[in-house]
Amino acid sequence: QVQLVESGGGLVQPGGSLRLSCAASGFTFSNYRMSWYRQAPGKERELVAAITSAGGSTNYPDSVKGRFTISRDNAKNTVYLQMNSLKPDDTAVYYCTAGLGGTRYWGKGTLITVSS
Numbered sequence: 287q288v289q290l291v292e293s294g295g296g297l298v299q300p301g302g303s304l305r306l307s308c309a310a311s312g313f314t315f316s317n318y319r320m321s322w323y324r325q326a327p328g329k330e331r332e333l334v335a336a337i338t339s340a341g342g343s344t345n346y347p348d349s350v351k352g353r354f355t356i357s358r359d360n361a362k363n364t365v366y367l368q369m370n371s372l373k374p375d376d377t378a379v380y381y382c383t384a385g386l387g388g389t390r391y392w393g394k395g396t397l398i399t400v401s402s
Contacts, residue, residue, distance in 0.1 A: 288312035288391050290382045295396030298372055302400070306367040308382030308393060315363040316340075318386045322356060322367045324378035324398075334380070335367055350376075372400045 294306040306322070321336040335356035337344045344356050355368040365382060377400050382393040 288384075290384060290391055290393035292380065292382050292393045292396040295380065295398050297399045297401065299402050300373060300400055302372050303368070303370045304372065304398060306369070306380055306382075306396060306398075308365045308367075310363045310365070310382075310384060313384065313391065315384070316360040318384040318391075320356070320358055320365040321383045321385065322365075323381045323383060324376075325381070325395075326375075326378040329378075331381070337365065339386075369398070372398075374400050376400050 289311045291309045292306060294304060298304050317339055319336060319338055322334050323331050324334050325331040333347060334350050335344065335346050335354050337356045337358055341358050346354060353371045358365040377398060379395040379397050381395045384391045
């Protein structure tokens with residue numbers, strides 16, 4: 287069955303860095319556009335990074351541009367999110383998603399807490 291398993295979350299101080307990983311299985315990973323979303327308490331879920339199936343194009347909202355970097359390794363069926371210069375506002379549950387046409391799969395999420 288389809289699985290997206292996020293890892294790498296935790297507590298980090300403001301200004302720190304974290305790298306999230308998302309291991310995929312159960313579908314042809316290299317065909318899918320991969321994205322990371324986040325949802326903070328009391329807020330709507332928002333896109334934070336996306337990457338095309340071959341990894342040739344990425345996009346980010348202004349809130350994370352220059353601080354977050356999405357990448358993928360199609361040989362390992364894994365997508366990554368490198369997060370630098372973290373701020374308290376980055377505190378949220380981060381979700382990995384895979385999309386192709388009308389199909390979208392979601393992971394269960396991993397919590398990032400940015401606090402001193």
